[in-house]
Amino acid sequence: MLGILRDLLRYNAEFRIGIVLVGFVLLLSMLASFSPYPPQDVYVVPPDVPPSLAYWFGTTSRGQDVFWQLTFAIRNTLLFGCTVALISRVLALVIGLLSGYKGGWIDRVLMSINDTFIVIPLLPILVLFYFVMRDSMSWLMLALIMACLGWAYDARLIRSVAMSLKTREFTQSSVFSGMSTREILVQEHLPYVMPIVFSTTMNNMIWSIGLEVTLAVLGFTDINTPTIGGMIYWANQHTAMVAGVWWWIAFPTVVVIMTFIGLFLLAVSMNEYIDPRSRLSRMGRVIS
Amino acid sequence: MSGYLAYIAKRLAQFALVVFIGINLAYVITHATPIDPVEQSISAVTSFGNTAPGAIEQMRTSLRELYGLEGSAIQQYVVFWKRILRADFGPSMSAFPTPVSTLIARALPWTTGLLVVSTIVTWVLGNWLGGLAGYYQKSRGLKLLGVIAMGLHPIPYYILALLLLIVFGFLWPVLPITGGSAMNLPQAWSWAFVTSVLKHSILPALSLILIGVGSWFLGMRSLVSNVVTEDYVIYAELAGVKSRRILSSYVMRNALVPQVTGLAISLGGIFNGAVITEKVFGYPGVGSLLVDAVYAGDYGLVLGVTTISILGVSIGVLAIDLLYPLLDPRVKVS
């Protein structure tokens, strides 16, 4: 495991950049614990101050320090993404492995449902949820809902791995030795599926955070818990762009773009390392 | 031929399933939650003024009736489906008494036009450039494009729309940033109107296209670099077939096949992007309609737009699915 990380760091530029970006963002989120201002408080500092030595990223029209607000925002946003990713991994794994291994009518039924969730546009559904639940929709609730809607694409990927594993010899011998389906899936197949799970986790985080930012910008989430989207929402409410308070929007935007590009590069480089075919197509490099 | 018919039947069945599950989902969300949408609507509507309790009570009953929320759960379910099939979503609260279906019918052409055009442009452009990048791996220009694509692709639609708004709204105001067409033009098929529509759609389309192109580019580039190692490509090269013919007929043609499936899968996401883009640019499509409906607490409109968007995306997916065998002849046999 560490060897793989070391190799990726040394030879893959994309991985290096990704780690730097994600590392920076993680650092920001950890700094939140040192914030002198509680995140929900408003009007604790003079409003609309541009970036300066006293207030590194400036202050908002609501009298909050953009820098410290941002640390909380990115921490909540990342936590949100991780929660969704975790729960939807479990769902995707269960459905994908079961469907791929069992085959037959279980597979057909599960995949029909699966494809339904791939096709359905999720934003209107989430908007509908918000409309109905309004203020009682905490971010945890939202995370849960998104996890229950967002497992479909990855379940299919896991299923195709499971299908190819089914025909391998070690599966047959496990069956003959009397292992139950659950045992086979967990002990034998899971390790093969983990690489896909890792790379899809990054993509899933990008997806869920992106959707959360979109919802928050529209004001369709719990806007009192600071998140990146929430900051942009409040900035819009106070017409920050027109008022010239560009730093209120700029810094959260930059940080979220860094997060996305970082996660994306990590996913791409890990994928490339794992996929033998892309490895072969890269073999044209001559020894210098 | 019978293989193809079986295929169509399967696709139609899947389409029906998607629409059924989607609309049922919408039903469950609105009817089975402890929160009453009518109450939400009422509180949204009455929060800024003084309304007599009698009037509120009247509103409540008429709303419940109009939205089919009277009666037992089974009755409500039946009424719900009956109305969906008649495309009757009741009147719009925010634009009372205009029926929701009228509002949607007015907004739908805008969204459809924007989405269809930008999706086609994005897909064709992204795949073509990505294919070239995957085939001519040494080209510096294409490598640069690849880096740009990698940078653009993870950016959420909202951010790019905002950036474009800033650039073209404040820094270089050459393009209109709100509305579907100039306010003073009548909505007739005149040249002035058409050009105005096109001008107003440039920015929303651009924000959808710039991000979308990145993902297709990257996907196609990686597909093509795999396809060039396939036996049939190597064989054609050994046969001295011209490079341009190999690129179009052997490489791109085969690499496009999974991209068509990818297009069907991505339609939902593209619609999501369109919603936010419409809101940012004030484009009068169903996306703006949806967002404004939520702000106004307009239950019927929200439900209506959700239903129509599920239906619309499913139809798009069905259309692509039905065209797929034209591209991949192998599917007929299975």
Add this chain to the structure above:
Amino acid sequence: MTAAPVSFADAQQPNDDRPILSVRNLRAHFRTSHFGINRYVKAVDGITFDVKRGEIYGLAGESSSGKTTLIKTVAGAIKPPLEVVGGTVEFAFLPGYRGLHRAPPAEVARIRWRHLSYIMQGSMNVLNPVRRLRRSFADFARPHIAGTEKEFEKAVVDHLARVKLEASVLAAYPHELSGGMRQRVTIALATICRPDFIIADEPTTALDVIVQKDVLGMIRGIQREIGSSVLFVTHDMGVHAHLTDRLGIMYAGRLVEEATTGEVFRTPLHPYTRHLISSLPRIGDDVPRKGLEGAPPNLADPPPGCRFHPRCPLAMEVCSHRVPSMIETAPGHRVACFAVNGDEQP
């Protein structure tokens, strides 16, 4: 079977005694560098042989003997990480160039398929899966055959009849045909331009025995009729016995023996060849076969000197540090072995 009335864009070369293919001291290596691991594989390491006009030359050897790399190099299908580091490959119809990879693209385009064609290994995937077969014929052969579209179509149909295929096959997609039919299409495709030289890379490996016999018969029939030379690569010694005129045995990137097929089978001289021949089952045999010890060498780190010496029952001291060269021990019979030829003077 009468020859199809096809006219070609260029005239046929006059018959002469020059070999159609002349390979001298060819060396081709793989260089890979990925995630810090460098590998340098000497897949083809000094190979010299000729192929005469109108003969079927067989190339035999195990899977890692380098035969596929050799024919790829001969065919000019050289892409990184493969590179030619030395030697020449000269075709009679493309004189003056050290190899296809050195010739200008216009010349290479001229001779590809018209003078040099290829039957690829594994008929599963060599045809474009999303296009009908008539497109493949149009892409591969049309540029070389003069005449109208109708004449071309007729020529293709006539040619398909030679491999016992109906005209309806042209309207089909590759996946709609069986493996045997696809292989026959490939043979038709490779021979329609009446090339001087055909490279056949394991064309019958994926087929069952009965289809195999048919396909081999077709190859020989067409070859005799057109007068092409064939470089036939397979690890299946039975196929060589059935089809080839001369046979070259490869081991670990080098040629170790070459003679007429009959002689190789009757009097194999090199220890490796003897093992190959003796391990073929014969009807009525009741002596158990013994396998060779060890395994084919890793071409990234081959044994010094003669590459066979770790497994050779006749290995001597000199074998471990000097490379034996191919010496004509008997007329038309070359062997690279110190035990057979004696310890030559450098």
